[in-house]
Amino acid sequence: MKKILTFTLNGEKTEVICEPNRSLLDLLRDDLGLTGTKKGCEEAECGACTVLLDGRPVNSCATLAVECEGHDVVTIEGIARNGELHPIQKQFIEKWAFQCGYCTPGMIMSAKALLDHNPHPTETEIREAIEGNLCRCTGYAKIVEAIAAAAAEMNWEAENA
Amino acid sequence: MVLPKFDYLTPATLEEASNLLVELGAGAKVMAGGTDIIPPMRDKVLKADYLIDIKGIPGLDYIEYDEKTGLKIGALTKLYDIQTSEIVRKYNPAVAKAAKYVASTQIRHKGTMVGNICNASPSCDTGPILVAMNAKVTVHGPEKDREIPMGEFFKGVKRNALQPGEIVTGIVIPPLGEGEHAAYIKHAVRKAMDLAIVGVAAWVKMDGNVCVDARICLGAVAITPVRAPSAEKVLIGKELTPEVLAEAGVAAMADCKPISDVRASAEYRHDMVRVFTKRAVRKALEGYKEDLT
Numbered sequence: 001m002k003k004i005l006t007f008t009l010n011g012e013k014t015e016v017i018c019e020p021n022r023s024l025l026d027l028l029r030d031d032l033g034l035t036g037t038k039k040g041c042e043e044a045e046c047g048a049c050t051v052l053l054d055g056r057p058v059n060s061c062a063t064l065a066v067e068c069e070g071h072d073v074v075t076i077e078g079i080a081r082n083g084e085l086h087p088i089q090k091q092f093i094e095k096w097a098f099q100c101g102y103c104t105p106g107m108i109m110s111a112k113a114l115l116d117h118n119p120h121p122t123e124t125e126i127r128e129a130i131e132g133n134l135c136r137c138t139g140y141a142k143i144v145e146a147i148a149a150a151a152a153e154m155n156w157e158a159e160n161a
Numbered sequence: 162m163v164l165p166k167f168d169y170l171t172p173a174t175l176e177e178a179s180n181l182l183v184e185l186g187a188g189a190k191v192m193a194g195g196t197d198i199i200p201p202m203r204d205k206v207l208k209a210d211y212l213i214d215i216k217g218i219p220g221l222d223y224i225e226y227d228e229k230t231g232l233k234i235g236a237l238t239k240l241y242d243i244q245t246s247e248i249v250r251k252y253n254p255a256v257a258k259a260a261k262y263v264a265s266t267q268i269r270h271k272g273t274m275v276g277n278i279c280n281a282s283p284s285c286d287t288g289p290i291l292v293a294m295n296a297k298v299t300v301h302g303p304e305k306d307r308e309i310p311m312g313e314f315f316k317g318v319k320r321n322a323l324q325p326g327e328i329v330t331g332i333v334i335p336p337l338g339e340g341e342h343a344a345y346i347k348h349a350v351r352k353a354m355d356l357a358i359v360g361v362a363a364w365v366k367m368d369g370n371v372c373v374d375a376r377i378c379l380g381a382v383a384i385t386p387v388r389a390p391s392a393e394k395v396l397i398g399k400e401l402t403p404e405v406l407a408e409a410g411v412a413a414m415a416d417c418k419p420i421s422d423v424r425a426s427a428e429y430r431h432d433m434v435r436v437f438t439k440r441a442v443r444k445a446l447e448g449y450k451e452d453l454t
Contacts, residue, residue, distance in 0.1 A: 001168060020169035020212070023199070042162055043200045045354055047267060056241070056270040062199045063271065066169050067214065110266065131353030132265025 007068040010078025018065050025049045025060040028075060036076035036105050040134075047133030050106035051075050057113040059132070076105035079112060087157070088112055088150040097146035099137040107133045111147045119155055123148065164203050167210055171217045175301040175328060178215055183303050183326040185211050191328055193237055194272035196264070197280040221330060226252050231336035236329050240269035240277065240287075253334060254449035255290050255343040255362070262286040262347045265354045275329045278314065281321045282356075284381035288315065289362035290345040292378040292386050296334040302327045315385035340367040344444035347380075348433050350424070357381040358425040359433040361413075361441040370400045377409075377438060382417035382430050389416035392438055401446065410439035 006015050009032070018027055025042075028034045028051070037060060040048030044062035051060045052074040079086040088111050091097070098104045107130055114121055114129035121129070126147045127140070135143060172178035182189050188210035192198045195214075201207035215221070215236065222237040224246045232253055234243060243249050243260040250257045263269055263277060263286045277287045278298070291311045298309050303326035311332075314322050323329070337343060345362040349355040360380030366373050375396040377389040392413035399405045419430035 003169070019166070021164035021166050023164065026163075042203060044196055044264075044268060047265065050267055053271075056239075057267050058271045059196070059267045062196050062268075064169065064195065064199065064212075067195065067216070069171075113266075113270075128353075129266055132267040 003066055003069075005066055005069055007070060008072045010074055016065075020064060020066050022065045023061055024051065024053075024063040024065045024068060024073070027065040028060060028073075034075050034077050038102055038105055040102070040106075045134070046103070047106045047110065047130075048103055050109040050133065052109055052113055055113065055116060057110045057129075057132075074109075074112075076108060079108070086112070086150075087153045088115070088147065091146040091150040091153065092143075095142050095146040095149060097138060097142040098135075103133055103135045107135065107143055111150065114147070115151055115154060119151060119158070121147075121151060162203050164199065165205065165208070167202075167212055170211060170213050172213060172215065173217055175215075175218055175330065178213055178218065178328055179301060179303045179326045181211070181213050182328070185213075186325075189213055191215055191279075193276050194239065194268075196268045196272040197276060197282075215328065223331075224248050226336075228336055230333055232256065232334040234274055234332045234334070236273060236275040236331055238273060238275075240272050240274055241266070243274055244269060250449075253294070253337060253343065255345045255445070256287075256294070256334060258449065259287045259290040259345040259362070262345070262357075262360075275332060278311075278332075279321055279323070279329055281315050281317070281319050281385065283318055283384055283386070284356045284360065285386070286345070286347060286357060286360060286380070288386040289360050289378040289380040290343065291332065291334065292388065293345075293362035293364040293376045294334050294343060295364075295376065296332055298329050299331045299333060300327050301330050306330075308333075312388065318384050338366075340373075341365070342367065342445040342448065344441050344447075344449075346437055346441050346444055348437055356424065359419075359430055359437050360386075361434070361437040363438070363441040363445045365396065365401070365442060365445050367401075367446075372396045372399055372401050375442075377413060377416075377441070379413065379417050379434055379438070382419040382434055384418075387417060389413040389434075389438065391415050396442065401442065406439045406442055409442065410435040410437075413438040 038048035040046035044059040049060040190209040221235045223235040225233040343364045364376045392409040395409040
């Protein structure tokens, strides 16, 4: 049976009608056109579909859209501020932390969840934060570098604001 | 791939959830985080006509500790919150570590410890430490509430001791008393997103250098997590010298029935039970320090 679903998506109140068997991933990509979130394995293994649900990184392929009723969802499309890329996005470009780019939105969302709660992560903490995100081309060294650089940039901005 | 069709129900109380389960019968499944429900439904290995999402039921997301009853963890408490909880790390770091061994950061931000045991996978990471700790699960039933000792909770591959209409509300883990130590260690190829080849939990009670009581539980080497009574017998009443630990490891090999699969052969698992039983007891005695983060 179709349900009316109301939730906050990238800061805006959103209302959609959907079936219970719609995954959050399919809702975002196919119904709402937010194709920044990638569909990889659909097994909750690869992390390409990572979004933030109430600030927590989750696999949107293993989340039902109807579970989001009343909750807060943030996707890769929602993290730029006033037309400017988020520091994590900027540092991924700066450090060449991607090749094909398919894992990148998920990586960035996992990194954002980390930095939102832990502004000074160790390298181990960065690696653990992206443990559920697979990259099959660049490898992880530059991704870890980019996240560390983004943390440094955000901390510098916070201290000098 | 589209998920098969089902009805999605969101009861507001345990009574309502339990009544729905009774009314709807075997086609109804309880879900919390859903991470062990949604992917297998998509693969058609799990069938459900109704998903009963219990996340809207208040009062089931908690981590509490008191000296008498020990650690209490709610049915909706996420694995990530258990892994990072100061309370869990302080009073039973092995439980925090076991939570952290499950899947990935994303899964642990959605999945619960109660879900991990209800799913009753032979390789589940939180089962062995809960069995070794003699934990109990608290259950809400259509007629009455009850407690199930963890040692009686697992009934087979993906089968648990819950009766129709019953819902697990939480886990109670007895406190680690004077001289008591516990650990859980996992042997897997990758650190994240990998199932255990072997997982071993150990609980020992020491009087000076002498072990006065012990419980060992082995994961991923039988249809459920299983106790290793032969190994326990070796440990009890002895000083835990390297020789005794080695002997306990050998004894534990007789307590499991591993299978060969894509992760490891039965022979290899058998041998790793020997190694990891030894290491788990050693780890319990050493304790946890920096390796918890």
